[in-house]
Amino acid sequence: TYSLIANPVHEGEEVIGAVIVLLDITEQEQREQLRREFTANVSHELKTPLTSISGFAELMKTGTVPQEDVVDFSARIYDEASRLIALVGDIIKLSELDEGGSFASAAEDVDLRALCEEIRDRLSPAAQARAVTFSVTGEEVRLHTSRKMLEEIIYNLCDNAVKYNRVGGKAEAVISRSEDQKVMLKIRDTGIGIPDEDQQRVFERFYRVDKSHSREIGGTGLGLSIVKHGAAALGIEIRLESREGVGTSVTLTFPPELIV
Numbered sequence: 001t002y003s004l005i006a007n008p009v010h011e012g013e014e015v016i017g018a019v020i021v022l023l024d025i026t027e028q029e030q031r032e033q034l035r036r037e038f039t040a041n042v043s044h045e046l047k048t049p050l051t052s053i054s055g056f057a058e059l060m061k062t063g064t065v066p067q068e069d070v071v072d073f074s075a076r077i078y079d080e081a082s083r084l085i086a087l088v089g090d091i092i093k094l095s096e097l098d099e100g101g102s103f104a105s106a107a108e109d110v111d112l113r114a115l116c117e118e119i120r121d122r123l124s125p126a127a128q129a130r131a132v133t134f135s136v137t138g139e140e141v142r143l144h145t146s147r148k149m150l151e152e153i154i155y156n157l158c159d160n161a162v163k164y165n166r167v168g169g170k171a172e173a174v175i176s177r178s179e180d181q182k183v184m185l186k187i188r189d190t191g192i193g194i195p196d197e198d199q200q201r202v203f204e205r206f207y208r209v210d211k212s213h214s215r216e217i218g219g220t221g222l223g224l225s226i227v228k229h230g231a232a233a234l235g236i237e238i239r240l241e242s243r244e245g246v247g248t249s250v251t252l253t254f255p256p257e258l259i260v
């Protein structure tokens with residue numbers, strides 16, 4: 001798409017020519033379109049849990065809900081409110097990333113294995129609930145980078161490796177070093193996998209392969225877009241490989257300049 005600006009050039013009263021400016025606004029327009037889509041999606045995603053919170057609260061307000069349902073209704077209100085908190089948190093992170101990453105903390109030395117182990121421990125209640133075993137293996141590596149952003153990236157990937165696993169499945173974070181001194185972290189699961197045609201799109205905001213399943217297990221649909229933007233900000237390469245029904249593996253490759 002081009003925008004045309006034409007200005008006449010005068011010599012005294014006489015028009016002797018024109019300056020024509022052609023602007024390529026394709027990118028600008030696409031960005032605008034994405035922004036509109038994002039706003040529409042956010043509104044929808046916020047409205048769904050709010051409608052349900054308001055509905056249950058309205059019923060309870062009447063005082064006629066039988067005692068045995070009160071606990072159940074309260075639990076649903078709590079779940080929906082938790083979803084809203086997660087969603088708003090992710091939206092804030094994404095908007096900070098868009099604005100150039102104030103969300104990244106100053107670079108510091110990070111022990112990659114210890115960080116992965118910490119994340120595994122944070123996820124252990126969720127992993128236990130699905131009988132998923134989560135292991136962290138590989139080399140000791142220290143990276144010099146934003147700990148907060150790196151933690152966010154790895155947490156989102158490990159969270160998915162647990163959430164989209166099968167009951168009794170395996171999740172693994174493996175750290176290795178290549179011959180050309182790059183460090184790799186592979187996060188692998190034995191879960192439901194991602195169909196070929198969705199593999200590029202899962203990094204888009206709010207894109208989910210199975211909307212109802214993802215909602216049921218509490219996803220915001222923003223995790224992988226935070227991963228993508230965060231990794232780009234830190235100079236980390238991402239590769240996703242997946243086979244439906246077999247599992248998914250995401251490899252992060254850290255450039256030599258991040259390695260201490």
Ligand code: ADP
Nearest residue numbers: 160164202208209214219220221222223224248
């Ligand atoms: P969500 O909050 O829904 O998990 P993400 O942005 O993290 O959002 O992921 C987007 C979608 O990609 C998910 O809804 C799911 O359909 C798919 N997905 C992500 N990670 C995995 C995985 N490890 N295995 C299978 N599907 C996955």
